[in-house]
Each structure stands twice: as C-alpha cells, then as structure tokens.
Amino acid sequence: MTAPKKRAAILISGRGSNMMSLVEAARRPDFPAEIVVVISNRPDAAGLDWAKAQGIPALAMDHKLYESRAHFEGQIQSVLTASRVDLVCLAGFMRIMTPAFVDAWRDRMLNIHPSLLPAFTGLDTHARAIASGVKFTGCTVHLVRPDMDDGPILGQAVVPILNTDTASTLAQRVLAAEHRLYPKILELFAAGLVTVDGNKSSTISDVNGEWTRFSPQV
Ligand code: GAR
Numbered sequence: 001m002t003a004p005k006k007r008a009a010i011l012i013s014g015r016g017s018n019m020m021s022l023v024e025a026a027r028r029p030d031f032p033a034e035i036v037v038v039i040s041n042r043p044d045a046a047g048l049d050w051a052k053a054q055g056i057p058a059l060a061m062d063h064k065l066y067e068s069r070a071h072f073e074g075q076i077q078s079v080l081t082a083s084r085v086d087l088v089c090l091a092g093f094m095r096i097m098t099p100a101f102v103d104a105w106r107d108r109m110l111n112i113h114p115s116l117l118p119a120f121t122g123l124d125t126h127a128r129a130i131a132s133g134v135k136f137t138g139c140t141v142h143l144v145r146p147d148m149d150d151g152p153i154l155g156q157a158v159v160p161i162l163n164t165d166t167a168s169t170l171a172q173r174v175l176a177a178e179h180r181l182y183p184k185i186l187e188l189f190a191a192g193l194v195t196v197d198g199n200k201s202s203t204i205s206d207v208n209g210e211w212t213r214f215s216p217q218v
Contacts, residue, residue, distance in 0.1 A: 006033040006086040006190040011076075011093040012040045016047015017175060018091035018112055018182050023054060025183030033190035037083045039076060041095050057083070063095055073101040089186060090144065099146035107196060109144040110189065112182050114174050116140060116156055121149035126174065127167040136160055137170065139178045141185040143196065152201045154194060155185040155212035176218040184211060 008026070010019045019038060026035050038051040043060035051058035059079060066072035072095075080088065090111040102109065115125040117140040120132075129137040138158040145151035157177040161170060188194050188211060193204045203212050 003032070003192070005031070007036045007084055008033045008087040008089055008186070008190070009037045009039060009080055009083060009085045010035055010051075010089045010091050012038060012045055012047045012091050013042050013094040014040075014045050014047065014092055016040075016045060016050060016092065018178055019047050019089075020050060021179040021183055022089060022091065022186060023051070023056065025187065031187060031190075032192075033087060033186055036085060037079060039079060041072075041093070069098055070100070073098060077101070077104070087186075087190060089182070091182070096148060097144070097146075102144055102146045105144070107143055110141055110154065110182075110186065111144050111149075111151070112178055113140050113142065113149050114171070114178065116158065117142060117149055117153060124167070126170040130161060130165055130167060130170065134161060137174065139174055139181055141182055143201075152196045152199050154189060154201050155181055157181040157213075158215040159218060173218040177216050180216050181214075188212070 010022060012019050023035050025031055026033055035056055038056055038058040040048050040060050041063045043062050048058045048060060061075055063072045086108065088105050088109040115129060116138045120128050136158050138156055140153055141155045142153045143151040157180065159174050159177050188203055194201055195204065203209065
C-alpha cells in the first residue's frame, strides 16, 4: 500500500515561480505531496492568479490588515489547519515569522533561499555575492528555524559566477537552479527519505548526496 500524499501549503509574496515549479512537480501521480493551498501576504502577487487558474485554493491574506504579527499568523494557522496541511513550503515569502509560529511548524516548514547558506543571508544576495568576489553561488532549501535564513540544510545547487554577470543575469541562472532543487527536495522530504540530526540532514540510500547536492548546467 502506498503512503498517503503529504498535504502541502505554499506561502508566497510575489511572482511565485518557485510555487509554480512545486505545483508542476506535484502533478506527477507518484509525487509524495499534493499542493492543497497557496497563501500570499500580498493581494497583488502574480502567483495567486496562476494558482487559482490551476484550480488550487489561493488566498490573499494582507499582513497590513492585521493588528499584529501574531494575529496575522493566527489567521494563516487557521487556514493551514482547515486545509489539513502537513508541510509548509515558503517560496519567496518575504515576511519574518514569529518564533511561536516557526516552532509550531518545526521540521515541517521548508524555505528556499537564493544563496549557498550560511553565506549571504537576507536580501540582495546576488549583488553581494558578485561584490564579494566568490566564484560560486547558488540556492539552498532548508528547514525553517526562528533565526532568519537559518536551519538544517536539506539541499543545495551550485551556480558559477561569470565575469560578465550582473545581479540580474546571475539571478536568472540561480532561479533556474531553484526550480530544479526545490521540487526534488520536497519530493525526498515528503517521501520521508530525509533524516535530520541537529543541523545536519542526510538522505536515506543516497550515499554520495547527489540528490541533494548538484551543479545544474544553467
Ligand atoms: C526566489 O529567488 C527565492 O529564492 C527568494 O525570492 C525569490 C522568489 O521568487 N527568496 C528569498 O529571498 C527568501 N529569503 P518567486 O516568487 O518567483 O519564487
């Protein structure tokens, strides 16, 4: 008997291209997760219309309309509970969550960040990577912890920085890597193939870690 699919929510704030890559991947009949709801804290997020057009419940929950961060998160929590969500995927969700919310979803909330963490946390990762002179950057999928861009790393993809790169050309190539990395990590994680011990994760029966560590030709 196959295990029931994990019910995943995706939280976005804008374009939603990572959300799209997760939704597309989850169409596969054997994918171990299904996307049951998309929530945006910005009502004008382009990704919301796309999700609705796919028939996925997609809700705008404008953080500015709530009296406090805790109240905003309480409403998100109500939607997640009502949708019987098992896993939360942050995909370009640009709000910092309170420790209480993060702890409620400990080891069940994933995020994607456009750098090789722990380098270049925060914003403007590509301009800062270029300015620093590093030769490689990339993206990271990690479990969310209360500190920003912190938590056990589940997978990374490496992207070279070219001499001709601007923040914008580099962002495009890293984004292409994000679109490959996030679905793969969600697949492994939702299938229960990832173990986490402290800050370290490993993937059952992937001795060389090639599923969680790759350098796509982008
Ligand atoms: C992505 O590059 C994602 O890694 C980044 O925002 C972009 C969202 O694009 N997330 C962060 O910087 C979080 N710290 P998308 O809306 O097209 O997925």
